[in-house]
Amino acid sequence: IEVGDNTSILALLEEVHHADIAEILDEISTEEATYLIKLLDSEKTSEALMELDEDYREEILDNLSPQEIADELNELDTDDAVDFLSELDEDIQRQVIDAIEDEEHARDIIEMLRYDEDSAGGLMAKELVRVRETWTVAGCVRKMRAQAQNVTRVHSVYVVDKNDHLIGRLSLKDLLTAEAKSNISDIYIPNVDSVNVHDTAEDVARIMQKYDLEAVPVVNDAGVLLGRITVDDILDFIRDEADEDYRMAAGISQVVEADDNLLKLTRARLPWLLIGMFGGLGAASIITGFNSIFETFPKLLVFVPLIQATAGNVGVQSSAIVVQGLANDSLKGNIAGRLLKECALAIINGLAIATVVLVISHFFFETTYLESVSIGVAIIAVIILAALIGTFIPIVLDKRGIDPAVATGPFITTSNDVFGILTYFLIAKLILGF
Amino acid sequence: IEVGDNTSILALLEEVHHADIAEILDEISTEEATYLIKLLDSEKTSEALMELDEDYREEILDNLSPQEIADELNELDTDDAVDFLSELDEDIQRQVIDAIEDEEHARDIIEMLRYDEDSAGGLMAKELVRVRETWTVAGCVRKMRAQAQNVTRVHSVYVVDKNDHLIGRLSLKDLLTAEAKSNISDIYIPNVDSVNVHDTAEDVARIMQKYDLEAVPVVNDAGVLLGRITVDDILDFIRDEADEDYRMAAGISQVVEADDNLLKLTRARLPWLLIGMFGGLGAASIITGFNSIFETFPKLLVFVPLIQATAGNVGVQSSAIVVQGLANDSLKGNIAGRLLKECALAIINGLAIATVVLVISHFFFETTYLESVSIGVAIIAVIILAALIGTFIPIVLDKRGIDPAVATGPFITTSNDVFGILTYFLIAKLILGF
Structure with a gap:
């Protein structure tokens, strides 16, 4: 279809909604998309362009002249036009603004470019x-x-x-x-x-x-x-905002989509993996530090993954509840009360899990009574500690004006891994006395 | 204020928006709230009640007669009225509906109670x-x-x-x-x-x-x-929906808020912790199974937390990107292509992390060359495996009509922990031959 028959394309797309045109643009090549946009009425294409992914829109805009971009902007509300413009280089921005016919529209756009993107001024449209x-x-x-x-x-x-x-x-x-x-x-x-x-x-x-x-x-x-x-x-x-919180909880530091290129995906993901790596190396140092354990109680090492998983999971749960409470403004009461409650909850969960582990470790892994008790006590302690860290950190970050969502995900998992393993060995040492 | 002077309360609250009244109701006791609701005009209180937390609203409604509830419902749009009613017991529901004056309103409400809450019928209002x-x-x-x-x-x-x-x-x-x-x-x-x-x-x-x-x-x-x-x-x-995905990623299985009671919070959190626990016990069995390692290469055990943390983090990242892509409908291409891309990404990230770990383990933890190489190769393999599992599981769940968000969080972390540790020891055994 793409090589020639303009009138039938026009007839075909005349009744199509701009959101559907955006989907069509998304599926064809950049050259074909550019061709279509030049062909179609800018009233329709401008809205369709707005619906596209930022990166892809930039590619298409690179193929258009400032005058053609200005024609598209003429059809958009000021807020969308500004979003559109702010992605372009500054000198192209100026050329495009000069090419906008409606002087008032151009003046409004220049005014709005001044406002911060995340302020009311950045979100508003002048049309009313x-x-x-x-x-x-x-x-x-x-x-x-x-x-x-x-x-x-x-x-x-x-x-x-x-x-x-x-x-x-x-x-x-x-x-x-x-x-x-x-x-x-x-x-x-x-x-x-x-x-x-x-x-x-x-x-x-x-x-x-x-x-x-x-x-x-x-x-x-x-x-x-x-x-x-x-x-x-x-x-x-x-x-x-919700997407961003979700990404942060998963340890992805930038706006990425599954379809972005490898470099962008690596940049978003590698930093958190490195944090996790240093946490892992920290845990390795701790284990090395307690090396007398290898000789006397090698079975304790077998339960390191269990301690680590528990500490990580509890930390993520606690922090997620606090982060969501902060986001919804539904968090009431003081910090002390909240920490006390997390403590109580941690003791309940800890007792349940410690009991199961105590029995299984003793009968299936043939640990001695004292070893089993060490493991059980350590689990309760680790759960309490992890819950407190998970609750405390986001609240403190929020008080200091930092987005508490950064405290979820790999960040909390990593710190809880390290503290969890340290606590485990300290308690084992205390009880078993190696 | 709460003990008497009705006229001045009325005068005070006359100009206040219902959302603000909801906040006031939220901060006073149930008895005081009930008193206020009986005192104020139901036009205002019905909207304020809608804004309240479900549990608290139920408490207040328990103190009102069916006739009083019906008065509140009279003022609400059908969709809100139905949300309201569906929280009550069935026989109270019937009494309330009988007490609604406007017969058409009552008929609309009865009709709408039939629709599934998460369908268009459940969301719609009859007023138009x-x-x-x-x-x-x-x-x-x-x-x-x-x-x-x-x-x-x-x-x-x-x-x-x-x-x-x-x-x-x-x-x-x-x-x-x-x-x-x-x-x-x-x-x-x-x-x-x-x-x-x-x-x-x-x-x-x-x-x-x-x-x-x-x-x-x-x-x-x-x-x-x-x-x-x-x-x-x-x-x-x-x-x-966004809150639910976030909760699932954090391993919280029910709608909970930080202010809910301990029993509810435990019910929401303990199941995932138990899954993590069984994963940890699985890992313990694997380590026990490779027990010859204790004697010959004890230093390998030191890096178990590192392997586990890396596997977990990679898995969560991969699955989060896929889950978000599925939620936004932005995921294109076939499964094979996606898995191939995750593989490439995993190799890049894996090479970066493996290099750092190889150097640090050799110089700081004094592992032999062969041990270091084993650890490095294992990290790359574990990252690839974790990325594939993290990508594959949510796509498969989605194809089968299950919400892919369940595959994030503790679920993916736990399975990756176990597979990661197994892979680590298998590769070490292959290279070191113990």
């Missing part, structure tokens, strides 16, 4: 419907008609005073049912939640979720209405 | 604005006014034919700007995405995200419009 409190309903509908042409979807209508300060919002329902000659000031809802342009994306997500908002207006420090953030931007943000 | 294609714009606005009273927020207006089949949607923008005497059939948008009432919540989430929908209509097999699902319901669902 604003009405003055002094207008009448009939005049308002007339002016809204003009404004609405630039706004793909009308989420909310915001009411501003003569200095563009946000003073309320208007429900379309009320507008629809109000008399044509009544004033906006009589029907608008003066209570409106808004966020500051410098608020973090996390705060915005929290507010929107708490109050179930579909769109929230963004104001500057003086209360001037600058833009709006819609729930689908927040949806993307929440999903990205 | 529907218009007939044959109406005029003026008549439509009049009738919408009446319907809109039952609908808290107008997301979309759906157009149906005379048999209630969904045939399109109406944008409020068009309605606002259309002439009063034109027909709905002239201005409605005939292209509308919809989902079937039996579609899974996951499918609905995927469709809404792909097409950036804020609300999607739900139809039955015959195409009759039954309800609608809004993006905030999907937001909750996506967040729950």
Whole structure:
């Protein structure tokens, strides 16, 4: 199909949704994709490009001229256009902005490039419907008609005073049912939640979720209405955050996908493996340090993997619960209380596991009574220690303003491995006295 | 405050948002919360109750009569009311439904209790604005006014034919700007995405995200419009799914929060710890099986924790990437290709780590050349094996319709521990010949 018959391609894709076009672009080669994008109407391709994977979009954009990129940006809301632009080199950025026809659109984009990507300013779009409190309903509908042409979807209508300060919002329902000659000031809802342009994306997500908002207006420090953030931007943000926590828990340090190239995947994965390696070497030193054990109680060495696995698992569980509690804001009470509870839980779990291990080690691995007791006591101690470390570290990180999610996964596993094995041998030494 | 002065409490809380009231309820005792709920207008308390933690809500509901619960339900959308009801015992459910004044509301709730909680039917609400294609714009606005009273927020207006089949949607923008005497059939948008009432919540989430929908209509097999699902319901669902994956990766088997009681936390955590324990005992058997090693090459035992940690970390990384790829639908290509890529990646990472370990073991732990080589080769082999297991298992689980997220965390760590240690000793035996 790709070599010629333009009109039939156009006819074929005319009714197709942009998300489906994105899927098509994803499956064909870069050259074919570039060809398609030049061929199709930019209204459709710009949205399809937005749906693509960043890396692949960059490849396609490299094949387009600044003018062609500008045509695509013309069709996008300011927030998407800025995401788009920020991936390009600075001098190409400038050329593209110069080539954008609509001067206001270009000015908005330049303004928004200034905001931090993870702030309310970085998330917001300038496109919104604003009405003055002094207008009448009939005049308002007339002016809204003009404004609405630039706004793909009308989420909310915001009411501003003569200095563009946000003073309320208007429900379309009320507008629809109000008399044509009544004033906006009589029907608008003066209570409106808004966020500051410098608020973090996390705060915005929290507010929107708490109050179930579909769109929230963004104001500057003086209360001037600058833009709006819609729930689908927040949806993307929440999903990205969850993905990031998940990646961190698994010891992957960068945004990677299974389809990225080997170098990128190695960069994301090798650092954590090296941390794990140094942990392993640390454990090796500890075992070497207790080398008298080899001669007297070689059977204790057999249970090192068990101790290590238990310490790692408990640590990951404890930290995950705390990290999730912090993320959901559902963590209450003080640190001491929380640590006490983890202790109690660790003792319950520890007793259960120690009992099973004690019996199995004695009967199947033929350890002496004293050896079995050492192993059992050590397991309980290791579980308590691992639970405390797993609980304590994320809380401390969070208090210091560091994302507690880094404390999950290999980080906690590694430190618990080392401390677990050390505890095991110390307790064995104490009880068995080698 | 809690002992008497009702009017000032009412005055104080009149302007407060229901989400904030939920926070207040969360911080006072159950008795005080019950008192407040009886005191306040049910329009506000019903929404506040929805925001509360399930367990706590149940406690409060136990203190209310069926009539009082029914009053709360009267104020809720059908989807929330059903969530609410499904937590109660069946005979209380029946009493509450009997006590609901609005018969249509009660009928809708009974209908919806039939749907599976995780299907489109379970997520949808019955409240929506529907218009007939044959109406005029003026008549439509009049009738919408009446319907809109039952609908808290107008997301979309759906157009149906005379048999209630969904045939399109109406944008409020068009309605606002259309002439009063034109027909709905002239201005409605005939292209509308919809989902079937039996579609899974996951499918609905995927469709809404792909097409950036804020609300999607739900139809039955015959195409009759039954309800609608809004993006905030999907937001909750996506967040729950992400939380669940995260919990599984951390080896927590149930929905728990840090503030749950010890029994619940133990039930969620002990099973995975027991799996880890049996893995550890398996490893112990393997080491015992290779017991000739104790005499000839005791230094090899020192590196068991290193092998185990590496195997576990690699396995978790590989499986997390696959699980996330499956969840995002971004995984392409066949299994063989993916396994080959993981192999290549494992060789790169393995070479890097093996080199470091080889040097350190030889110079710091004074292993012989042959011992060092054994350890290095074993590390590469273990990393390859762990990567393949980590990649293969989630893909197979997914093909069989099992949630691949169960394959992350302790499950993959445990199996990799055992296989890793076995591989290590087998390779050492091959090279060193003990």
